[in-house]
Amino acid sequence: MSNAQFEIQLIASLVAVACAIPGTFLVLRKMALISDAISHSILPGIVVGFFITQDLNSPLLILLAALTGIITVVLVEYIQKTGLVKEDTAIGLVFPAMFSIGVILIAKNANDIHLDIDAVLLGELAFAPFDRLTIGDTDVGPKSLWVVGSILLITITLLFLFFKELKVSTFDKGLAASLGFSPAIIHYGLMSVSSITTVGAFDAVGAILVVALMIAPAATAYLLTTNLKKMLALAISFGIFSAISGYWVAHWLDASIAGSITTVLGLVFLLVYLFAPSKGIIAVIYRQKQQRTEVSLLTFLLHLKNHDEIEERHVNHLNEHINWQKVRSKNVLDLAQKNNMIQIDNNIVSLTKKGDEFTSKAIDYIITNEDAQIEDMKDDFFLFRG
Amino acid sequence: MSKIAVKVDDLTVAYNYKPVLWDIDLEIPEGVLMAIVGPNGAGKSTLIKSILGILKPIAGSVSIYGKPYDKQRPLVAYVPQKGSVDWDFPTTALDVVMMGTYGSLGWIKRPGQKEKKAALEALEKVGMLAFKGRQISQLSGGQQQRIFLARALVQNASIYFMDEPFQGVDASTEIAIINILKSLRKAGKTVIVVHHDLQTVPEYFDWVTFLNVKKIATGPVRDIFNDDNLTKTYGINYKVSIQE
Numbered sequence: 001m002s003n004a005q006f007e008i009q010l011i012a013s014l015v016a017v018a019c020a021i022p023g024t025f026l027v028l029r030k031m032a033l034i035s036d037a038i039s040h041s042i043l044p045g046i047v048v049g050f051f052i053t054q055d056l057n058s059p060l061l062i063l064l065a066a067l068t069g070i071i072t073v074v075l076v077e078y079i080q081k082t083g084l085v086k087e088d089t090a091i092g093l094v095f096p097a098m099f100s101i102g103v104i105l106i107a108k109n110a111n112d113i114h115l116d117i118d119a120v121l122l123g124e125l126a127f128a129p130f131d132r133l134t135i136g137d138t139d140v141g142p143k144s145l146w147v148v149g150s151i152l153l154i155t156i157t158l159l160f161l162f163f164k165e166l167k168v169s170t171f172d173k174g175l176a177a178s179l180g181f182s183p184a185i186i187h188y189g190l191m192s193v194s195s196i197t198t199v200g201a202f203d204a205v206g207a208i209l210v211v212a213l214m215i216a217p218a219a220t221a222y223l224l225t226t227n228l229k230k231m232l233a234l235a236i237s238f239g240i241f242s243a244i245s246g247y248w249v250a251h252w253l254d255a256s257i258a259g260s261i262t263t264v265l266g267l268v269f270l271l272v273y274l275f276a277p278s279k280g281i282i283a284v285i286y287r288q289k290q291q292r293t294e295v296s297l298l299t300f301l302l303h304l305k306n307h308d309e310i311e312e313r314h315v316n317h318l319n320e321h322i323n324w325q326k327v328r329s330k331n332v333l334d335l336a337q338k339n340n341m342i343q344i345d346n347n348i349v350s351l352t353k354k355g356d357e358f359t360s361k362a363i364d365y366i367i368t369n370e371d372a373q374i375e376d377m378k379d380d381f382f383l384f385r386g
Numbered sequence: 387m388s389k390i391a392v393k394v395d396d397l398t399v400a401y402n403y404k405p406v407l408w409d410i411d412l413e414i415p416e417g418v419l420m421a422i423v424g425p426n427g428a429g430k431s432t433l434i435k436s437i438l439g440i441l442k443p444i445a446g447s448v449s450i451y452g453k454p455y456d457k458q459r460p461l462v463a464y465v466p467q468k469g470s471v472d473w474d475f476p477t478t479a480l481d482v483v484m485m486g487t488y489g490s491l492g493w494i495k496r497p498g499q500k501e502k503k504a505a506l507e508a509l510e511k512v513g514m515l516a517f518k519g520r521q522i523s524q525l526s527g528g529q530q531q532r533i534f535l536a537r538a539l540v541q542n543a544s545i546y547f548m549d550e551p552f553q554g555v556d557a558s559t560e561i562a563i564i565n566i567l568k569s570l571r572k573a574g575k576t577v578i579v580v581h582h583d584l585q586t587v588p589e590y591f592d593w594v595t596f597l598n599v600k601k602i603a604t605g606p607v608r609d610i611f612n613d614d615n616l617t618k619t620y621g622i623n624y625k626v627s628i629q630e
Contacts, residue, residue: 028472028476030472161494162493162494164494164496164497167477168485170475171472171477171482171485172485174435174440174464174470175485175537177440178438178489179488179489180459181488226521227476228475228477230476
């Protein structure tokens, strides 16, 4: 692996981490789309900043562009507050307008400089190692590494300092306000970080793919955990994994690095969406099937409890009587036997002591709907888990 | 007459220039358990949110024990409507209760062992200690409401504002909650509850405010909870029989 290859992967990973952190909170705040708006509408800020500074990596350019991001958020909220249109419409109105201003500015004034629409939309990570930062005569690495590194450092510091505030205002804005943590300050703080990160990441991955880096890792992590810190850690890990493996996919396919990274992000999400242990599609289908069997089990146990007559409890009779197909009856019988809830003598089924207690408890729960009584049953049965 | 815990003067609040609360004057004495009643859209939640500075009024002022709310935050705890938050948020019951301690910590400082201990005690008080590690979406509606109540208890405030704490809870939780509220009153705290079920007002509360954009009446339940005020508030000929 050459030095340039290593640098590209390092930059891509840092960008992924810098995006995953604000992205996690955007996803939890149901504001994923605002990252799309920001990423497009910072374009005029970048163009104007570039005219002034003539340097794509200048801090001033980054601040100017980030400011356009904030203006977008303010405009969206202003339009939304009029009550005439909903938030998604407001976003859809604002960012294409901002973006188109940027496109016109580039076409009119920046034809001869290193700022073209392709680079803006897709970024060009492969060129990042060529633009180097030198202090005196010493080469200290690619410029964008320093830019993204600084942004990441700021983001991590802010996250560390204001984790508690971000959490409470994301979960419960009303409580945060009543406790004295102004939701507006936190909101615009998060928007500023998202904007600055977007500008920093923009050069590497472009306006469209930066959205994927913000949203996909967070959305994937959301399916896997019920703990905010773990969600952040997972989002960061998915980001880094996709950045590095995306690079090698691009290398192998000889394709766009940013495009490959995004494809990997999509694939990782798809895998987790299918196979996540509790929220994944397969787990959900399995759980529903299991719940159906358990409802049948309960019906079956109730039937046994209600009937002492031998003929009502004969295995064959049960098939006909409860009106189940053979497979289902067998599943239910197996489940009941596995849990020692029934015993079968000469094809006559009867409840065991455990089965009897279980049935009474379950009936109690269904009648009173009081959760406390069935706490110990929740571990064994899906049916009683919310 | 006891001290005034909350005083509201000439409060007017508007959404998009349409007043939802009009010129409210209200004095809530210390140590009462008060219901705010009124029809949908009467501004009950808005009144609480304005007192707590969550909404900005266009006129009027609020004081808590004689000072602005900003200066008195530690004295006040707030339980928002259960439906106002996303219960799929990745966090546990204990963590939600811990959020109640954030106010006393202020910016940046993290909660530590002391806060955790206080949160565990509050969970115990609402009978939810066994659920401390449970993800909040895995709790029933009643349990979620108890968690919210625990989060307010952990603030150890003097005044508690609750927005419909009985909404969507089962009978046993309702009794558990009202018993905790009554014990708060016994301890000299002031409790203000947005309430919907008129039948239970005389049984649960000793003070009541009738609200419908304007304040209709406020005072002891035994004096003012009558058909006249109910009719004025709800606009139709209202009859409730109050069991003595």
